Amino acid sequence: MTDTVALERLRVTASTCTLCPLAGGRTQVVFGVGNPTADLLFVGEGPGREEDLAGEPFVGRSGKLLDRLMAEEIGLTRAECYIANVVKCRPPNNRDPAPREIESCRPYLEQQIALIAPAVIVTLGNFATKLLLESSQGIRELRGQTFERGAATLVPTYHPAYVLRAGGEAMAEMRADLVRAKRLITAARRTQAERAPQAERAPQAGHP
Numbered sequence: 248m249t250d251t252v253a254l255e256r257l258r259v260t261a262s263t264c265t266l267c268p269l270a271g272g273r274t275q276v277v278f279g280v281g282n283p284t285a286d287l288l289f290v291g292e293g294p295g296r297e298e299d300l301a302g303e304p305f306v307g308r309s310g311k312l313l314d315r316l317m318a319e320e321i322g323l324t325r326a327e328c329y330i331a332n333v334v335k336c337r338p339p340n341n342r343d344p345a346p347r348e349i350e351s352c353r354p355y356l357e358q359q360i361a362l363i364a365p366a367v368i369v370t371l372g373n374f375a376t377k378l379l380l381e382s383s384q385g386i387r388e389l390r391g392q393t394f395e396r397g398a399a400t401l402v403p404t405y406h407p408a409y410v411l412r413a414g415g416e417a418m419a420e421m422r423a424d425l426v427r428a429k430r431l432i433t434a435a436r437r438t439q440a441e442r443a444p445q446a447e448r449a450p451q452a453g454h455p
């Protein structure tokens with residue numbers, strides 16, 4: 248089974264999930280969207296009202312800003328990367344997801360990361376950053392740095408909803424974080440390209 252097939256099976260499994268109380272208030276599970284073999288994975292917090300109705304993450308004003316910044320600073324569309332959330336179902340009244348809900352949903356996100364195997368993970372805001380770095384520090388302290396996370400490099404940045412509210416400096420800092428992510432993706436692709444010919448030249452066992 249390829250990782251793409253496994254990711255689709257995971258999506259189907261998640262679509263009927265009732266592991267936490269958020270199942271009771273959702274219209275549908277918002278699993279994630281994009282290229283299942285993407286180099287870049289964005290991880291946000293959870294679906295809002297528009298995402299819950301559309302079944303896709305980041306489709307409202309925050310999503311439009313994310314689309315614009317990823318095009319301007321990284322040169323990618325949302326179809327070329329992958330976008331997921333910490334929790335896959337909408338918290339009522341847009342409240343924060345509760346710790347129990349985050350832990351219940353975490354295996355889906357960890358499996359998405361394992362199957363997509365991105366070179367770079369950009370966490371959007373406090374919830375995704377704290378979860379994936381297992382840190383109690385907030386996004387203001389953590390952004391501007393990069394972290395190794397398994398085989399990927401993690402770049403923390405603000406949630407676009409915060410940037411919409413804060414504007415100015417926060418927008419400039421998020422742009423800088425995305426430029427940092429672009430450099431990391433470029434470096435990872437270069438390394439992959441350099442390794443590919445070596446792998447082709449390597450002798451095959453059993454073929455003299």
Ligand code: SF4
Nearest residue numbers: 264267270336351352
């Ligand atoms: S938020 Fe996650 S764990 Fe909770 S019901 Fe939805 S898919 Fe299941």
